[in-house]
Amino acid sequence: MPAESPAVAPLREFIRALPKAETHLHMEGACPFELLQRADPVRHARPPVFWEESFKYTSFNQFMDLYVAYCGEFFTSAERYHDAARIVLATCAAQGCRYVETSFHLPTLLSMKDTGPEVIRAIKAAAPRGLELRVFAGMCHDTYQGAGKDLVDDALSWPELDGIDLHGCEDLPLEPWTGEVWARARRAGKFTKAHAGEFMGAGFMERILDELGVTRIEHGIRSVESQATLARLRREGIALDVCPLSNVKLAVSGIRSMADHPIRRLFDAGITVTVSSDDPFFLNNTLTQEYEALHRDLGFSRSELVRVAENSLRVALVPEHVRGAWLNELADVAVRTAVAE
Ligand code: ADE
Ligand code: ZN
Helix, strand or coil: CCCCCCCCCCHHHHHHHCCEEEEEEECHHHCCHHHHHHHCCCCCCCCCHHHCCCCCCCCHHHHHHHHHHHHCCCCCCHHHHHHHHHHHHHHHHHCCEEEEEEEEEHHHHHHCCCCHHHHHHHHHCCCCCCCEEEEEEEECCCCCCCHHHHHHHHHCCCCCCCEEEECCCCCCCCCCHHHHHHHHHHHCCCEEEEEECCCCCHHHHHHHHHHHCCCEEEECHHHHHCHHHHHHHHHHCCEEEECHHHHHHCCHHHCCCHHHCCHHHHHHCCCEEEECCECHHHHCCCHHHHHHHHHHHHCCCHHHHHHHHHHHHHHCCCCHHHHHHHHHHHHHHHHHHCCCC
């Protein structure tokens, strides 16, 4: 008998104690309901229908319509982004996040008097002490036209901006400007990533890799449909920022419940996967619940959850000494709290 056997923490406490990163989080989709209620108490007197346990979106368009209906009129200033980010980031930190990568929808700026740099600084000023935050500009397949084109070109020169992300309706055509802008962003020192393989298949992921040159894909779950794409992700060390509960609620590619989710197969195939909450206001989920669901529904052991947390720290955009300190801390927590499976 060892003199002292480490305690086995309850699962939720174990997950909270893991230093980890949330790398796929839309600020508008994380909008705290209390802020919407404060802004319009009559309209938001009741909890949203999409918070009901059994609620499923019928399509991505319905999801986007609700996005606009609930949040379209909220994000009208840098101050509003700041107020939302303060609550959202405190919630992340309380769940053990050391790093958050959040995006805001760039075209929102087209109808706002505050500038992009002001909005980004407002979001960054909301980060609690000890939380590393990177802010990305999200744009859609059809953003680069009219005033949107000038905005994208301008954004690449903002020192406050850490990266860009392609989001929105995945089945709109991938236009030729995208690859050129993604390459230009990297030359300007920005990190680039893109949503793919959520609604479109592995072939579209291959196009995103070829044409945009990204090394991280948001979702990317439909890569399981192609052994060649899986081999490529492994060979090129492409990481997938997966949001399992989001995929269930949006009924992506026939996923009706967590038991159907391919993240187990991706993980077992040696792909670098992380988990994130995507749009916690619209999905009624938390990062903790994402980890819990991996354990409960897909049989991820505690040491496998540690590996998922480790993946998230490995993709974080931080200096190596910061990552090293987090990884040491993660190893300590794993030993102290995860002895029994
Ligand atoms: N924007 C916000 N959530 C998204 C998702 N799940 N897919 C694509 N674009 C999004
Ligand atoms: Zn997303």
